[in-house]
Amino acid sequence: MATTEEIRTDLAEIVNEVTGIPAADVQLEKSFSDDLDVDSLSMVEVVVAAEEKFDVRIPDDEVKNLRTVGDAVTYIEKAQAA
């Protein structure tokens, strides 16, 4: 089972690939839109890449609730455990 930090690291790499934001900036408390300036379309690309990487399904309705990096990591942890 991947740890919270392992998921954050992998997610940070995805955010970096999609947007060019340094992976080190992608910390749990950061807001995707307000702190990292990830717009709604980039967020879709991050989500699709994350679905593949973590083998989970993140429906559009859920994406709206993933405000921070921590929200996304928690969602992925729960989805993997389910």
Added chain:
Amino acid sequence: MTATWTMPAGSPHAAVLGLGIHRAKRVVPNAEIIDAIDSSDEWIQQRSGIKERRWVGPGETLESMSFAAAERALEASGIAAAQIDAVILASCSNTQQITALAPRIAHLLGTQSPAAFDISIACAGFCHGLSLATDMIRGGTSKHVLVIGAELFSPLVSEHDRGTAFIFGDGAGAVVVGPSDVPGIGPVVWGSDGEQHNAIELSEDWVAAMTDDEPVLPHITMDGPAVFRWAAFEMAKVAQETLDRTGITVDDLDLFVPHQANMRITDAMARAMKLPDRVRIARDIAEQGNTSAASIPLALGRMYEDGEAKSGDLALLIAFGAGLAYAAQVIRIP
């Protein structure tokens, strides 16, 4: 006793013989759009790649744009109006639905009583029309088919809708499709996902809108992220399937001409398809906006003008949008 019925014999293949386009006259830069949506030129370009769009000017109508594009397509193909035996017009923005536009355009062109009808499947319309034309020619139903994609969206856009106000444009494009001994239009891959029918739609039924206490024209609405996910990722798979069914690979392609929905969708599709750098990608949306059923012929037209499309090139066309619906095929450039 059973009589023997006579059925026509078709051509082994069909090909695009000529292309014509008409861009709406009025150039509308982002600066004209931004105040009503409290936005900026940079914001619009970053989210869509659109710098300006074309909207109709005085005297321009869906009919006039369709006719202009069709006339140029006939001229480019060297086919006389009298040889056209079918006209298919793809549009979802004909607000005078009775009657269909195709017979009127056929009449204006001076054709001789061809079959003429409209099809309505929004942004996927042009490739649907191209597929019908191909099958009609191969089936022996028709010999020369005029396929037109035309849209007049500007009156159906809400200037205050941040998700759509900057996206849509007006214009028309047309091709003449005719018989060929060698493959010129490949097999279509098409389909629909009606479960997502409200991802892009008109805000209200026309009658309901006009009988409200305060009547206002209905406008286009769109769930951007849902459409982006479907278009960028599911459509890349459809594009690959189209190449597979045709029997070619991305290395055989010269041009990639996706529906001009949003530059971000085009970029994401190209990445997902792993298109080689040498494949030239249509980016007409930057100066034209999204013209739905007209976008693919308009984009091809720009590639001709810019010297990016040459006779004999292989182009992958993929049209997708409201429905949700899609259609894709490979064509040889005339």
